[in-house]
Amino acid sequence: MTRRAFHHEPEEVRQNALIAATLDSIAELGLAGATVREVSYRAGVTPGLIRRYFDNKEKLVAAAYRSFISDLIAMAESGCGDGPAVSRLAGLIRASVTAPVADGRTLSIWAAFIGTVNSDPVMAQAHREGYQSFRDLIEQLVGEVMAERAVPATKPDIRRHAIVLNALLDGLWIEISMGGDDFSRFDVIRIALDSVATLLGIDPAEFRE
Template sequence: MPETAAAAVASRRKFRREGEERRRQDLIEATLDCVAESGLQGATVRAIALRAGVTAGLIRHYFPGKEELLQAAYAATMAHMTEMAKAALAGIGQEPKLRLAAFVEASLVPPVVDLRAISIWASFIGRAASDATLGVAHRAGYLGFRDEVEALVAEVFQAAGRRAGDDDLRRHAIAINAIIDGLWIEGCLAEDMFATGELAAIGIASVEAMLGMKLRNEPAAEVA
């Protein structure tokens, strides 16, 4: 096949693949909209199709059934929150302590702290224990976030010359995840009760106390 023809075929395949990925993402976003507004019970195939502007048959082209679509939607929610926290590391540089502090902070401020996000999360988590497909998505999302925390803690310890075994790193990651989860729930449900950045400051201070080290330098005191 001539090079130009091969390139044209490759371009069409790429366009078709990207188009299908976009339509799949649109269905996931429509599902999340339905869950946010009406809970899992209201996220019917008909409601999702109406929201996405497609037929129910098209949904079945991308997902074997509603449960698989809900699983994909929950997985996307968990992954999105982790990716938003990781995005804060892009402009931080390579200092491990600052990177861990930035990750904790990003997890405890908007857009991660968001009433719609916790509404969706609560709908899914309520069924994750009894629904095997949602349970798989929850476990993967939880471990994905915890693994990010564990890697950041490992970098902090290594830079500080502190030895920590795998069990120690795992326990620290579990504890930090619990700190973030608790403050995240408070912030999502009652954001107006906290000053800007207050929950992030509490989270960072809690992590510092647990690790026994400052993650950020204190501002220099002003000389009178």
């Protein structure tokens, strides 16, 4: 367990530290174990200070979920780099199926959060926002790939591709993060890239490094 030292930090830094302590608690203890007392201990503050920024645990958890999803998307997007759309899409795929996006700790936190989506409207909204943000990123890249290759594609066509591609990455992400033996024997990046190439009608060689 890591206890953070709190000094006279700006409010944004303090809020981020509280969110980080919340995610650490959830990763190790689950949502039930991520109490205000536990989070305050890890953050090195009093429970009263947490309530200064978040009215209750539910709002703290929702803020942590939004931050968690936003960070995952940012890490995946960081793999895009520059260059042709095909290269940027390939970079996004690689980042999405490798650590730190795909690992056991990340999956544990996500699994704890996702169990609340059907019962908590605030968490459901946070989930929709996160899903939409990542799908929009994929949709943009797919559209650019199609345009780059002069392949006729309507907006509904591109959106359908983005939905399927997102579902494909979600499935691979879960399996890889669980650390199953089946995936340890294979080149998961190649599996992901070849699958997406097939979906988009691209020669898999175009995705090769």
